[in-house]
Amino acid sequence: MYFHKLPTYEALAELFTLDWETGELKRRVPCKSINLASQRNAGPTKERYKQVRVNGVQYRQHRIVLVLATGQAIPEGMDVDHINLNKHDNRPCNLRVVTRSQNRANTRLAVTNSSGYKGVWYNPVRGKFEAQINVRGARRRLGRFSTAEQAAQAYDAAALAANGEHTLTNAALGLLAPACTPAFPYKAPTAFTVPLPPPPLGYIAALANSPYKGALATLH
Numbered sequence: 001m002y003f004h005k006l007p008t009y010e011a012l013a014e015l016f017t018l019d020w021e022t023g024e025l026k027r028r029v030p031c032k033s034i035n036l037a038s039q040r041n042a043g044p045t046k047e048r049y050k051q052v053r054v055n056g057v058q059y060r061q062h063r064i065v066l067v068l069a070t071g072q073a074i075p076e077g078m079d080v081d082h083i084n085l086n087k088h089d090n091r092p093c094n095l096r097v098v099t100r101s102q103n104r105a106n107t108r109l110a111v112t113n114s115s116g117y118k119g120v121w122y123n124p125v126r127g128k129f130e131a132q133i134n135v136r137g138a139r140r141r142l143g144r145f146s147t148a149e150q151a152a153q154a155y156d157a158a159a160l161a162a163n164g165e166h167t168l169t170n171a172a173l174g175l176l177a178p179a180c181t182p183a184f185p186y187k188a189p190t191a192f193t194v195p196l197p198p199p200p201l202g203y204i205a206a207l208a209n210s211p212y213k214g215a216l217a218t219l220h
Contacts, residue, residue, distance in 0.1 A: 004057050006064065009071050015054065018068045023090030025052060025061055025068075048087045062090045066097070079103040081166070101136050102166035105159055109173065115148050117170050119155030122148070131155045135162045152176055 006012070016025045050061040063080050067073060069092035074080060081098045082089060085108065098106075107118075115121055115129065119142075123130050128144035131151040142158050145151040153176070156169040170176050 003063065004059060006059060006067060006074065007054060009067050009073065012054075012064055012068055016064065016068065018065060018092075020069070020092060023062075023065055023092065023094070025064060050088060050090065062087075062095055065090045065092060066095045069095070081106055085168075098166055099136070101134065102163045104134065105163040105167040107168060109175070115151075117148055117152035117155070117175055118168075118173070119159065119170075120148055120151040131158070133158045133162065149176060 007015075015028060017028060018025060051058050052061050052064065053059075060080075062082065063074060066080050074097060077100075078097050079100055079102075081096050081103045083094050083096060083106070085106065086094070109116075109118055119131050119133055120129055121132075122128075123144065126144055128146065129148045129151040130144050131142040131154040133140050133142060133155060140158070142151075142154045145154065152170040156167075156171055156176075159167040159169060
C-alpha cells in the first residue's frame with residue numbers, strides 16, 4: 001500500500017494542534033490565510049479512516065496524529081495500527097508503528113471466512129483443515145489437520161511466533177474453547193513503540209515443546 005510522504009513534524013505543528021484525549025486535529029489558523037490545508041476535513045474513506053487535506057494532498061489523519069504525538073517521522077514502509085481496531089479512534093495511546101505483517105495480524109475474522117477461524121480453511125480434496133499465515137509478504141503453510149480447532153491452534157502459535165503481541169489470535173477472539181486454548185505467553189498490547197524492534201521470533205523458542213513446532217520452524 002502506498003502512502004503519500006507526510007510533511008515534516010514542524011510543518012504539521014504549524015498547521016494543527018492535537019487533542020490528546022480524543023485524537024482530534026484542530027487547525028491553528030484559517031486555511032485561506034496560509035493556503036496549505038483545505039477548509040474542512042475529508043470524510044472517512046470506504047476503509048473508514050478519517051482523512052485530511054494538506055497542500056491539496058489527502059492524508060490519513062491517524063498518521064499525522066502519530067507524528068505530532070511522537071515528534072518523529074514514520075519510518076518508510078511502516079504502517080500505523082489502531083490497537084483496538086477502531087479506525088476512528090485516533091488517540092495517540094491507540095496508535096503504534098508496525099510492519100505490514102504485524103498490522104495484518106491485528107485483525108478480526110474476515111467476513112468471507114467459512115471455517116470460523118483465522119488462518120484456517122477446509123480442503124475438500126484432502127478432507128482436511130489447513131492452516132496458513134502470511135509473514136513479510138510470503139505465505140507459509142502450517143500443515144493439514146483433522147479438526148478446525150487444531151488448525152486454529154497451529155495458526156495462533158505461528159502468528160504469535162511471527163508477530164508477538166501484535167497478533168489478535170483465535171484464542172483472544174474467543175473462538176477457541178478453553179480446552180483448545182494453547183498456553184501462549186500472550187498479552188494484549190497497551191501502547192505503541194517507535195521504532196519497533198524486529199518481530200519477536202523468540203516466541204519460537206518459548207513454544208519449542210508445542211505439538212506444532214514443525215510448523216513453527218518454517219517461520220525462521
